Amino acid sequence: MxxxxxxxxxxxxxxxxxxxxxxxxxxxxxxRARHPGVAITKVKVVKGASV
Structure with a gap:
């Protein structure tokens, strides 16, 4: 795991x-490193995604 x-x-x-x-x-x-200079408004867990 x-x-x-x-x-x-x-x-x-x-x-x-x-x-x-x-x-x-x-x-x-x-x-933020991938998309610099723009504010992040929310961070959510992707349901059903397998990593």
Whole structure:
């Protein structure tokens, strides 16, 4: 078992990024690195996703 969860991060500009991470804080940091300069509005767990 990897301990990773699939998160979907939503940005202020309407775009989304899916990230695998052990928790929401790390997912938020990874999403910010992939899409710099745009505020993240919410981070949600993707239900039914297998990592």
């Amino acid at each position: 990897s301990g990773l969860v699939q998160f979907r991060c939503h940005f202020l500009d309407g775009s989304t990024v899916e990230v695998s991470a052990p928790n929401a804080a790390i997912a938020r940091a990874e999403a």
